Amino acid sequence: xxxxxxxxxxxxxxxxxxxxxxxxxxxxxxxxxxxxxxxxxxxxxxxxxxxxxxxxxxxxxxxxxxxxxxxxxxxxxxxxxxxxxxxxxxxxx
Numbered sequence: 001x002x003x004x005x006x007x008x009x010x011x012x013x014x015x016x017x018x019x020x021x022x023x024x025x026x027x028x029x030x031x032x033x034x035x036x037x038x039x040x041x042x043x044x045x046x047x048x049x050x051x052x053x054x055x056x057x058x059x060x061x062x063x064x065x066x067x068x069x070x071x072x073x074x075x076x077x078x079x080x081x082x083x084x085x086x087x088x089x090x091x092x093x
């Protein structure tokens with residue numbers, strides 16, 4: 001099982017709901033996603049990211065299929081427009 005975690009800082013925190021809805025919409029469009037959860041930070045500290053994506057995949061090939069999937073690729077330009085930083089962790093359990 002692969003865990004894929006991404007954290008973003010947004011240019012404008014008002015975009016958090018749009019980001020959450022957009023990312024959650026990938027669940028029904030990308031078959032290799034087992035589960036996806038998107039959270040919006042409420043702590044608002046200097047160390048906080050604004051939005052987090054927590055998703056799971058059966059294996060590395062399924063994660064790679066997600067990354068290359070046209071629906072995922074279509075989301076990237078919007079994410080690049082609304083974010084100022086991005087951190088990713090992928091690990092196997």
